[in-house]
Amino acid sequence: MEAPAEPGVRTWIGSDSPRPGSPTCSPDPDSSPGHSFRKVTLTKPTFCHLCSDFIWGLAGFLCDVCNFMSHEKCLRRVNTPCASLAPRWVHIPVAHCFGPPRLCKRRFCSVCRKGLEVPALSCQVCELHVHVECVPFACSDCRRCHQDGHQDQDALLHHWWEGNLAPGTRCEVCRRTCGSSDVLTGMCCGWCGVQVHSPCRGALPAKCQLGRLHSLLLPPTCVRLCAPSVPPRRGFRISQDTAQGDGQETERSGTAESSKDLPPPETGKQTLKVFDGTDAVGRGHFLAVTVPCSAGGDEVLGAALRAHYLPGDLQDFELRALPPKARGPGDHPGGGVGDRDSPQAWVLCARPQPQEELSVHPAWPRAGVTSVSVQVTPLTTSQAVVLETLRLLGLQAEGPESFQLVAVTMGSRHVKWMPLEDTEPVLTWLQNTRQASLWRAAQTRFYVSERRPQAQHVSLFVGGLPSGLTPQEYRKLLDEALAIKAELVSLSHVYPAHGAVVLEVTCFTEAERLCTLARDTAVQGRPLTTLLLPEILHWKLPPDCRPLLVFVNPKSGGLQGADLLCSFRKLLNPHQVFQLTSGGPLPGLHLFSQVPCFRVLVCGGDGTVGWVLSALEELRPQRACPDPCVAVLPLGTGNDLGRVLRWGSGYSGEDPLTLLLAVDEADAVLLDRWTILLDAQSNGAEDVEPPRLVQMSNYCGIGIDAELSLDFHQAREEEPSRFSSRLHNKGVYVRAGLQKMSRPRALHRELRLQVGRQEVALPSLEGLIFINIPSWGSGADLWGPDSDSRFEKPRMDDGLLEVVGVTGVMHMGQVQGRLRSGIRIAQGCYFRVTLLKPTPVQVDGEPWVQAPGHMIIAAAGPKVHMLQKARQKPRKATAPGDRIADGVPAPGQGGP
Secondary structure: OOOOOOOOEEEOOOOOOOOOOOOOOOOOOOOOOOOOEEEEEOOOOOEOOOOOOEOOOOEEEEEOOOOOEEOOOOHHHOOOOOOOOHHHHOOOOEOOOEOOOEOOOOOEOOOOOOEOOOOEEEEOOOOOEEOOOOHHHOOOEOOOOOEOOOOOOOOOEOOEEEOOOOOOOEOOOOOOEOOOOOOOOOEEEOOOOOEEOHHHHHHOOOEOOOHHHOOOOOOHHHEEOOOOOOOHHHHOOOOHHHOOOOOOOOOOOOOOOOHHHOOOOOOOEEEEEEEOOHHHHHHOOOEEEEEEOOOOHHHHHHHHHHHOOOOOOHHHEEEEEOOOOOOOOOOOOOOOOOOOOOOOEEEEEEOOOOOEEEEEEEOOOOOOOOOEEEEEOOOOEHHHHHHHHHHHOOOOOOOHHHEEEEEEEEOOOOEEEEEOOOOOEHHHHHHHHHHHOHHHHHOEEEEEEEOOOOOOOEEEEEEOOOOOOOHHHHHHHHHHHHOOOOOOEEEEEEEHHHOEEEEEEOOHHHHHHHHHHHOOOEEOOEEOEEEEEOEEOHHHOOOOOOOEEEEEOOOOOOOOHHHHHHHHHHHOOHHHEEEOOOOOOHHHHHHOOOOOOOEEEEEEOHHHHHHHHHHHHHOHHHOOOOOOEEEEEEOOOOOHHHHHOOOOOOOOOOOHHHHHHHHHOOEEEEEOOEEEEEEEOOOOOOOOOOOEEEEEOOEEEEEHHHHHHHHHHHHHHHOHHHOOOHHHHHHHHHHHHHHHOOOOOOHHHOEEEEEOOEEEOOOOOOEEEEEOOOOEOOOEOOOOOOOOOOOOOOOOOOOOEEEEEEOOHHHHHHHHOOOOOOEEEEEEOEEEEEEOOOEEEEEOOEEEEEOOEEEEEEEOOOOEEEEEOOOOOOOOOOOOOOOOHHHOOOEOOOEO
């Protein structure tokens, strides 16, 4: 088989076969949309991209543009469009959100269909994988995760993406294998996860039921975001450090500076630099095309069109030699392409046509057709196209002044909408666009949209502000830092305890300016955080829908949060997944404040869980759902709460889909929450810490265990990159403990303990620990299993805390080895601890040194609702329309 060159370099080997652009390129053009098939001789084992079966014999049919390989018997069933025509099949274009380049094992490029042996890009919202060089040619067909303004849609259709399915995956229709690790084959719905052969899609209902995760998913029909000009990564809150640029296209990968940029040609061949327009020439962006030295003009032209994935007939295009700088713009040499003296740089141009057939799409969902064809001439204006389109759609009675013609450029990273003036000649506009860039013109689609005034409404979360200010003070700070325009921006919500506000902006341009300016702005030494928030149409949520609000802390434990963020964005609606390092839990809780019933998944350590639970309690009065159930995906080092709730000792790369199914089937339990009042005493000192409140869910340690936690915390803050392994983290704890063994500390002489109104005498010890759950220090039972008539049996919802003492590091090690238990001291619901000197304290794994004074521990009010993993395994998703667990790779297993 003649394999094409690497991405970005298209090689054409001359033969007598018909060339792309000719109507005889495919044995059946109607059944193979846009493909340019030719018969090739196979020299290695090859599989069909349609049925995934092995191609027996020595002959197959290969598309010269997108490398689609097929049996001869499968040619008439091919309904997957070629990469050159794929943009025309998109109904509503949505740009992709690419992350940083990474190695995608056993994955294939969705453009050139070749394996991704080198670091490639993956969309963080859908299952699109592409070479870096193929990104400009990627179709803008990402999942549509929200409604745009007034274009509301109640029905959700399947969103199909091709290939990269798990080997052995079976088609839901014919039950034959549709997944393969050898070729790009099979189709999968990005919402419900159903997997089928491409020809089998027609046997499924067009409406998507969201699959097994329907009760956890935030339906895109219930989300509205009125910000068409904002790059999609901001709408999905994808951080700048994990995104590629700001939505701008990098159209070509080469530079036209010297001939050494060109790949070395083979014997008897030559490599040419081909630009697709004047914009590419100005930027020096080209594609290298390799052709035989004896190739004629048509052969080189066909190779150039295939390299740029441009459809059309050869007679509609031409190659013009790029003149040297000394020549005038119109001074071109007249030699043939194969001449020895011909230049090596060429510009691909479109020949002007006296008239063209323009495809125009209706931009409203009530239209029953996909597009209509309108003949345009140099005199045809935008308004004339609107009139003809309305006539063809049977809407002659509608006033044409209520509609406008919109040109939409479908870039892979950014979709740009450009309304045309009523008097602007459409053909002239299109020809000017082609002169600048043929690729951009091929990616442009025309829509007729209603010209009714649409209220521009953007919700912008701004965090990182000083806490405890009034709305007027916050407004003044923002005026000074961002120069906001009073007539366009207002404060809709103020959260003084969190130092955050939510702005309502009535202009897309102003919202984009504020987002851009805030990235480099700090207020009182703290950088600002801005997040674009959509609107959840809570009244449209299905009755059985309890969407899952996901919080991920990428800094917890083994630094696995980045992979989980990407996986959850693909399995769920990315609007319901939040990164805690960007604004904390407040943006997500504000977004879900009007949802009548939802659940929460916290991916992080015990400190992260406590952070989210505290925010839930603070914002309880503002929520329509007062008590959402909270599940835990343990990413920390100890993960004691995750152990008690049966979520395991720590995340180790399990399938994210299986985890979500377990959350859906988890049981609700109650958990006590405790408030700790820290009141330092002056004792004649000038600087005294003000009183503060801390919330506790798991345990509070005073003394030796808090000192070890503080040493670990300080070491991680100095070199966070070294703490990416849970085993390494525990090793740091062990080393810190060995260093403390030779320095005993008589804690019982440095504090006083009062339980209720009674003071308790303390034995000789080095650590005092208040425990609320039956797990401490990575799963140890500090209280012990033995029964004791003096105390009630501990439970995490009994309204009581247990007080346990440890005599030192050796004792703590014995407890962790299940050789001993702690020293049982007391049990109660109200405690007062008096610290006589500065003492290390830790609450749920968050340590600090507390000044001398009082610590008061009491119940924090209502119990919180947690989700405990069911003992039985979650049901497998095998029904039609359910997500297939094997179809979504776990982080670190070859998926993004």
